[in-house]
Amino acid sequence: RPGGWLDARLRLTDPRDLTTAVQRLRRLFDLDADPYAVDERLGADPRLAPLVAARPGLRAPGAADPEEYALRALTGRVEAEHLVRAHGKAMDAPSGTLTHLFPEPAALAGRPGPLGALATALADGAVRLDAGADRDDAQAALLALPGLDAAVVARIRARALGDPDVAPPGADVPDSWRPWRTYALHHLRIAGETEEHRVLD
Structure with missing residues (x-):
């Protein structure tokens, strides 16, 4: 969202669950990623450069459970x-x-x-x-x-498993995108380039 903040409202029956809830949110929204490192590598690729420039700091969604x-x-x-x-x-x-x-x-x-x-x-x-x-x-x-x-x-x-470098079968993901191929595929999916990049939805 604009400003780079994620607002979250938690309804907990036990305050001791707060730490677990925050950890799950961080995993779900990929909040422990290093977006600068990802953008530096992928932004150097001619195919991905305009996509990275359009969406700097793009995260790769994980799973709360x-x-x-x-x-x-x-x-x-x-x-x-x-x-x-x-x-x-x-x-x-x-x-x-x-x-x-x-x-x-x-x-x-x-x-x-x-x-x-x-x-x-x-x-x-x-x-x-x-x-x-x-x-x-x-x-x-x-x-x-x-x-x-x-x-x-x-x-x-x-x-x-939060792997930042997944190359699904049949997807066009060159080794030059490593170790951030998961992020590259999300850039391509959001840009709507081809259906094959929906494999990580």
Whole structure:
């Protein structure tokens, strides 16, 4: 927003949750990035230079809840809405139109197909997406699950794991954009250059 500030209003039932809430916001909005380093590298590329000049300091969105994002990336928006209605946890105090939370992985574990496989792996710790998780290990574990293709795993790696240098399959991302290829793809996506750059949505 103009001025470079992010306004956030938190409704906490326990003040001790403040630190966790702030950490989640920082991860969601990529507030720990170094935009100067990103812009310096990408702005030196002739293709990206005008995009960086138009949107200096562009961030790469993350995920407030990495496990929820992974499940939503696999299922898509429509199926995710069905899961909330069928398995979501009712909030003690609704906030506006928000009445239910996305189901925890344990609530979806054991279901048939890729969704159940991913939920089970998240619930039992076979796949870790927390801030301390090793990105390469997580990617290997995700790709070993049935039904998770490289495109879905790339989205999970970029957003749930906050990887700044993801190159999804089929995307035109030269090595000269490293280590900020995730940011380069967001510049291209926002500029509407091609549909292939929507892979990190």
